Amino acid sequence: MSTLPDSYTQYPKRGEGYDHDLYKWSNMHERVPVRWPQGSVAVWLCVSLEWFPITPGGTFKAPGHMVTPYPDYRHYTSRDYGNRVGAWRMLDAFSEVGVKASFATNAAIAERYPELIEAMQSAGHEIIAHSTDMNGTIDATLGEVAEKELIGDAMTRLEKATGTRPKGWLSIARQQSFHTLDILKDEGLTYCCDWVNDELPYRFANGLIDLPLNHELSDRTIITVQQQSADSWAQSMRDAFDWLAKEAAGIGSGRMLPIHLTPYIMGLPYRIGALECLLADLVEREEAWFARGEDIVAYWEAQQ
Numbered sequence: 001m002s003t004l005p006d007s008y009t010q011y012p013k014r015g016e017g018y019d020h021d022l023y024k025w026s027n028m029h030e031r032v033p034v035r036w037p038q039g040s041v042a043v044w045l046c047v048s049l050e051w052f053p054i055t056p057g058g059t060f061k062a063p064g065h066m067v068t069p070y071p072d073y074r075h076y077t078s079r080d081y082g083n084r085v086g087a088w089r090m091l092d093a094f095s096e097v098g099v100k101a102s103f104a105t106n107a108a109i110a111e112r113y114p115e116l117i118e119a120m121q122s123a124g125h126e127i128i129a130h131s132t133d134m135n136g137t138i139d140a141t142l143g144e145v146a147e148k149e150l151i152g153d154a155m156t157r158l159e160k161a162t163g164t165r166p167k168g169w170l171s172i173a174r175q176q177s178f179h180t181l182d183i184l185k186d187e188g189l190t191y192c193c194d195w196v197n198d199e200l201p202y203r204f205a206n207g208l209i210d211l212p213l214n215h216e217l218s219d220r221t222i223i224t225v226q227q228q229s230a231d232s233w234a235q236s237m238r239d240a241f242d243w244l245a246k247e248a249a250g251i252g253s254g255r256m257l258p259i260h261l262t263p264y265i266m267g268l269p270y271r272i273g274a275l276e277c278l279l280a281d282l283v284e285r286e287e288a289w290f291a292r293g294e295d296i297v298a299y300w301e302a303q304q
Contacts, residue, residue, distance in 0.1 A: 021205060022181065022204055022205055023202060023203065023204045023205055023210075024203075024205070026202075028198060028199060028200060029251060031200075031253075032303070032304075033251070033252050033253035033254070034200060034253050034254040034299075034300060034303060035253075035254055035299075035303065036254045036289045036291075036299060037289065037299060038289045039254075039285070039286060039287045039288050039289040040244075040245060040248035040249065040254050040255060040287045040289075041241060041244045041245050041248060041254070041255050041256065041257055041285075041287050041288055041289065042254060042255070042256045042257070042289050042290075042291050042296050043099075043241070043256075043257050043259065043282060043288050043289065043290045043291070044102065044211075044213075044256060044257065044258045044259065044291060044292075044293055044296055045094070045099065045100075045101035045102065045259050045261060045290070046101065046102045046103075046104055046128070046170070046193070046213055046258060046259070046260050046261065046293065047087065047090060047101055047102070047103045047104065047261045047262075047263065048103075048104045048130065048170070048260070048261070048262050048263075049082075049083060049087060049103050049104065049105040049106060049109045049113075049116070049130065049263070050079065050082070050083075050106055050109070050130070050133075050134050050262075051083070051106045051108035051109045051112065051133045051134060052075075052076060052079045052080075052133070052134045053133055053134065053135050054070070054071055054072070054076050055070055055071075078264055079264050080264075081263075081264050081267075082262065082263030082264030082265075082267055083109060083113055083116065083263065083264075085263075085267060086263030086264050086265075086266070086267020086268065086272075087116060087263040087267060088116070088119075088267075089263075089267045089272045090261065090263060090266070090267055090272075090275070091119055091120065091123060091125075093272065093275055093276045093279060094123070094125070094279070095123060096276065096279075096280075097279045097280055097283045098283070099279060099283060099290040100123075100124050100125055100126070100290065100291070100292050100295075101125050101126070101261075101292065102125065102126040102127075102128050102168065102292050102293040102294070103120055103125055103126065103127055103128065104128040104129075104130035104168075104170040104193070105117075105127050105128065105129070105130050105158065106130050106131060106132060106133045106134065106136070106154075107129075107131070107132045107133070107153070107154045107157035107158050107161070108132060108133040109133075110127070110157065110158050110161035110162050111157060111161050114161070117161065117162055121162065121164075125292065126167075126168070126292040126293060126294050127158065127162055127164065127166055128166055128167075128168035128169065128170055128193070128293060129154055129155055129158050129166040129168065129169045129170070129189070130154075130169075130170050130171075130172070131150065131151075131154050131171065131172050132150060132153055132154045132157070134172060136150055136154065136172055137171075137172045137173065137175060138150065138151075138171055138172070138175050138176055138177055138180060139175055139177055140177045140178060142177060144177075144179045144183075147177060147179055147180065147183060148179075148183050148186075151169075151180075151183050151184065151187055152187060155187050155188075155189075165188065166189070167189060167190040167191065167293075167294045167297075168189065168190065168191050168192065168193060168211065168293050168294060168297075169184050169189050169191070169192045169193070169194075170192070170193040170194065170213065171192070171194045174193070174194040174195075174196065174213070174215065175194070176192075176194050180192075180194075181204055181206055181208055182206055184208055185206050185207060185208045189208065190208070190209060190294070190297060191208065191209040191210065191211045191293065191294075191297045192208060192209075192210060192211070193210070193211050193212070193213040193293070194210070194213075195210045195212060196212050196213065196214045196215060196216075197212065198210070198212045199212060199214070199244075199255060199256055200212075200254075200255070200256055200300065201256075201296065201297055201300040201301070203304070209297055209300075209301065211258075211293050211296060211297055212256075212258065213258045213260055214258055214260075215260065217236075217237070217240060217257070217258055217259060217260060218260035218261075218262070219233055219260065219261055219262050219265045219266045220260070220262050220265060222236055223265055223266075223271070224265060230266070230270070230271035230273075230274035230275075231274050233266075233274065234274040234275070234277065234278040237257070237259055237278055237282075238278065238281065238282075240257055241257050241282060241285070241287075241288070244256075244257055245285070245287040248287065249287075256296065261275070
């Protein structure tokens with residue numbers, strides 16, 4: 001009877017909570033308390049501005065991509081609806097209650113919708129880099145050189161189109177390779193939003209910060225995937241806020257509620273009212289601090 005070698009059950013990077021050295025692992029409740037400039041729950045509105053090429057591409061198809069034979073005008077135009085109609089309704093909703101958001105923006109959006117970019121910037125919202133377009137996906141099969149070119153192209157085009165170099169990055173489908181963190185750091189980014197294993201920012205070993213954008217709190221997951229109503233989605237956000245506020249009060253440390261929005265989903269006329277009511281409710285809560293991603297990262301980093 002043969003036996004397995006010792007190396008079969010050993011792994012050089014095995015450690016508490018993970019099997020890598022990309023960041024220092026810790027329980028959230030064991031960290032130094034975080035304080036926000038007001039309230040105890042940082043509410044982060046992140047809107048995805050997506051440009052879907054009419055033909056598919058990339059190493060894999062991003063969630064939300066068109067699903068029928070091409071040219072798929074029905075799904076193509078329903079997604080474009082978000083940029084032509086839905087995003088503008090969201091800007092109005094944010095303005096009505098005086099809150100700022102982060103807009104995760106494809107470079108192709110910044111180039112093709114200048115009026116939308118101008119409206120976002122003039123209202124004080126943040127632009128986060130969201131690759132080149134929805135075919136600009138990343139995974140390990142892409143290769144390091146091609147990935148550097150993709151990320152560099154997105155950053156260059158966004159800076160040229162908006163006049164500002166983004167501080168944050170959101171990958172398509174939150175997908176990264178083993179090279180992504182270092183490439184983002186080399187491009188001068190401060191934070192990314194792809195890792196969802198926490199509810200507060202944390203720092204990677206290379207200095208980049210993760211600002212977790214939990215997909216379970218997105219309109220795409222709750223409304224499109226789980227087939228819940230807009231009102232049910234809004235109630236889920238209220239439930240999450242209430243829990244976080246209670247938890248923050250109990251342990252004396254701030255918490256964060258990321259709300260991920262998609263204009264062609266939540267911007268429809270029978271759904272936008274649920275978002276407006278949710279915002280009107282939360283801005284009245286004394287525990288709430290509505291903030292852009294870069295503001296949350298800055299306040300967190302100053303306390304570390």
